[in-house]
Amino acid sequence: MTALTIVLTGASGGIGSAVAKMMSAAGHRLILVGRNPQPLNDLRDMLDGSARHTTVVADLLQAADRKRLVTQCKQDCSKVDVLINNAGVSHFGLLENISDQAMADMLNTNVLAPVLIVRDLLPLLSRSSNATIINIGSTFGSIGYPGFSGYSASKFALRGFTEALRRELAEQLITVHYLAPRAVDTPMNSASVKALNAELGNAMDPPEIVAAACHALLKARDGRNRYLGWPERFFVRINALIPALVDVTLRKQLRTIQKYSRPEA
Ligand SMILES: NC(=O)c1ccc[n+]([C@@H]2O[C@H](COP(=O)([O-])OP(=O)(O)OC[C@H]3O[C@@H](n4cnc5c(N)ncnc54)[C@H](OP(=O)(O)O)[C@@H]3O)[C@@H](O)[C@H]2O)c1
Known part of the structure; x- marks a missing residue:
């Protein structure tokens, strides 16, 4: 495969770092995006061919930062081949305990920011004959949990x-993918979420599984959604066809979820 220019948001996180390592090992060039310079620079320094990668310190909730990201991309490269919208946040808890700020954080970071970044990078993506957008979703994007x-x-x-x-x-010529991991062992998951998953017997994948799936999408470019993990992939189907069955399963888990979602847990 020819070397691609890849914009990767949330590069310094658990999944982002694994994606960056896999893509750099494959010879691609990365534009690494995150809010904190130190972890971004540390990551770039450890990647294969570190000199060919750049970092952009940007809070994707800030319009000025998103604009700076686009300007930097225009300055550094004639086109963007791949955009991986990976930056995301999660706040676990019953709705009654979720603050305005936490809710706005999730909706703005996980939806509004990627939508606006895609819009603003479309002109640069349009210049590539391999243009691919990968939006990192979740099993919980198909099963309300x-x-x-x-x-x-x-x-x-x-x-x-x-x-x-x-x-x-x-x-x-722009392929658009949605890649939905199940639980992944990264800093996004608090101790409570990890304990909940352990008690419910929910598997947590290593981030390298998601990185490998991203890498495979660059070859497949078939524009199909991908759901990682079994039986989660099966439950996504069942939830779409017979949601009442999943209601019964989740009703049985509710007390355990309530226990771990207490603010002091
Ligand atoms: N972990 C899981 O169980 C799991 C399962 C399914 C899907 N996912 C999805 O996978 C993606 C990556 O998650 P992860 O587990 O790798 O999380 P993580 O380790 O917490 O990393 C999140 C990344 O997003 C960046 N980020 C957050 N807010 C940002 C903002 N406003 N502007 C710029 N960057 C921002 C963080 O960098 P800074 O804090 O330095 O800015 C960090 O690099 C997310 O979309 C998540 O929803 C995760």
Whole structure:
């Protein structure tokens, strides 16, 4: 595969770092985006061919920062081949305990920011004959999960945006993917979420699984959604066809979810 220029948001996080390592090892050039310079610089320094990668310190909730990201991309490269919208936040808890700020954080970071970044990078993506957008979703973007109502809402919205955009760009050479991991072992998950998953027997994948799926999408470029993990992939189907069955399963988990979602837990 030819070397691609990849804009990766949330590069310094658990999944982002694994994606950056896999893509750099494959010879691609990365534009690494995050809010904190130190972890971004540390990451760049450890990547294969570190000199060919750049970092952009940007809070994607700030219009001026998003503008600076686009300007930097224009300055550094004639085109962007791949945009991976990976930056995201999650606040676990019953809705009654989620603050205005936490809810706004999830909806703005997980939906509004990627939508606006796609819009603003479309001109640079249009110049590539391999243009690919990968929106990192979640199993909870197809299965509304108790304790994650705001997060689920954000990932359902991201999935809807991906579907609409894919159809809107059907006449162009831009492939749009939605990649939905199940739980992944990264700093995003608090100790309570990890304990909840352990008690419920929910598997947590290493971030390298998601990185490998991203890498595979660059070759497939088939514009199909991907759901990682079994039985989660199966439950996504069941939830779409017979949601009442999933209601019964999640009703049985509710007391456990409530226990771990207490603010002091
Ligand atoms: N971990 C899971 O269980 C799981 C499961 C399914 C899907 N996902 C999805 O996978 C993606 C990556 O998650 P992760 O587990 O790798 O989380 P993580 O380790 O917490 O990393 C999140 C990344 O997003 C960046 N970020 C957050 N807010 C930002 C903002 N306003 N502007 C710029 N960057 C921002 C963070 O960098 P700074 O803080 O330095 O800015 C960090 O690099 C997310 O979209 C998440 O929803 C995760």
